[in-house]
Amino acid sequence: MSIVENLRHRRIFAAIFLAGIALLCAPLAQASDxxxxxxxxxxxxxxxxxxxxxxxxxxxxxxxxxxxxxxxxxxxxxxxxxxxxxxxxxxxxxxxxxxxxxxxxxxxxxxxxxxxxxxxxxxxxxxxxxxxxxxxxxxxxxxxxxxxxxxxxxxxxxxxxxxxxxxxxxxxxxPPIIISRNERVKIRVNRPGIQIQMNGTALENGRLDERIRVRNEQSQKIVFGRVAGRGLVQVE
Known part of the structure; x- marks a missing residue:
């Protein structure tokens, strides 16, 4: 085979190869669209x-x-x-x-x-x-x-x-425990038109918004209240 014929065969092979690549890539491009x-x-x-x-x-x-x-x-x-x-x-x-x-x-x-x-x-x-x-x-x-x-x-x-x-x-x-058992706390009582605050003792650990038992130090009465903040229990 002459050099000219060899070059011609290489060009034909390259054209066929590139055409095949184009056909393979076409569906990907359309799918991508x-x-x-x-x-x-x-x-x-x-x-x-x-x-x-x-x-x-x-x-x-x-x-x-x-x-x-x-x-x-x-x-x-x-x-x-x-x-x-x-x-x-x-x-x-x-x-x-x-x-x-x-x-x-x-x-x-x-x-x-x-x-x-x-x-x-x-x-x-x-x-x-x-x-x-x-x-x-x-x-x-x-x-x-x-x-x-x-x-x-x-x-x-x-x-x-x-x-x-x-x-x-x-x-x-x-949430973190912000009131610990046996901790001295303030007990706040809310009633329509009145708010009372007194000293108390927490009888259990409490996280924010949890209900815990507290003892009124003055009356020794045990009530449930909501932990409203550090050292503060709200009784509704």
């Missing part, structure tokens, strides 16, 4: 109903990367099975000409900084700001809840031992 349109429309809807312009994205779990919708001359319609929420959602895409319907699952990812343990803590340990880092997470995956401010976690007490890197949720923490 409709997915991008769905993402733009739903993210706009999310901002309208939530007022939240947080870092967000949409994915289609279980969907092949080269999946294409059937042709639709008028453009497809979009409907949600339930109100849009962070996490998994059901989606119906439809077309009137030609008529078709497609049901898909989509994941709405909403990314926010949430409170995460910077270091391991033990059971009954009060947390401080030094124990907490704010780390970006997809809140749609945090089904047990989360905290978006350090101050909401500061001084809370860990219910059990937790590892570093744990995303904190309300079921992991208790």
């Amino acid at each position: 409709w997915q991008k349109e769905v993402e733009q429309r739903l993210l706009k809807r999310w901002q309208e109903i939530s007022g939240d312009k947080a870092d967000s994205a949409i994915s289609f779990p279980g969907l092949q990367a080269n999946y294409q919708l059937p042709d639709c001359a008028a453009g497809f319609e979009l409907a949600l099975v339930k109100p849009l929420q962070a996490g998994r959602n059901g989606l119906e895409l439809s077309c009137s000409a030609p008529y078709w319907k497609q049901h898909l699952a989509l994941q709405l990812h909403i990314y926010k900084p949430v409170a995460v343990l910077r270091q391991a803590v033990s059971a009954d340990q009060p947390l401080t700001s030094a124990d907490i880092s704010m780390v970006r997470h997809d809140i749609g995956e945090l089904t047990k809840g989360y905290y978006i401010r350090k101050e909401d976690v500061n001084e809370q007490v860990s219910r059990r031992s937790q590892r570093a890197g744990t995303v904190l949720s309300p079921d992991m923490l208790d």
Whole structure:
């Protein structure tokens, strides 16, 4: 084979190879177009109903990367099975000409900084700001809840031992004890048009807004009251 013929064969092979690559890439580009349109429309809807312009994205779990919708001359319609929420959602895409319907699952990812343990803590340990880092997470995956401010976690007490890197949720923490058993407290009694305050003794530990037993030091009567603050029990 001459050098000229060899070069000609190489050019033909290269052209066939590039054409094959173009065919493989075409479905991906088309699929990406409709997915991008769905993402733009739903993210706009999310901002309208939530007022939240947080870092967000949409994915289609279980969907092949080269999946294409059937042709639709008028453009497809979009409907949600339930109100849009962070996490998994059901989606119906439809077309009137030609008529078709497609049901898909989509994941709405909403990314926010949430409170995460910077270091391991033990059971009954009060947390401080030094124990907490704010780390970006997809809140749609945090089904047990989360905290978006350090101050909401500061001084809370860990219910059990937790590892570093744990995303904190309300079921992991208790409010701090602000009244201790046998502590001298003020008992405040509220009645219509009158407020009385007297000395008392707490008969059990109490957290904010918990009901505890207290003893009136003057009458020695035991009553239930709500912990209203440090050293203060409110009796209605």
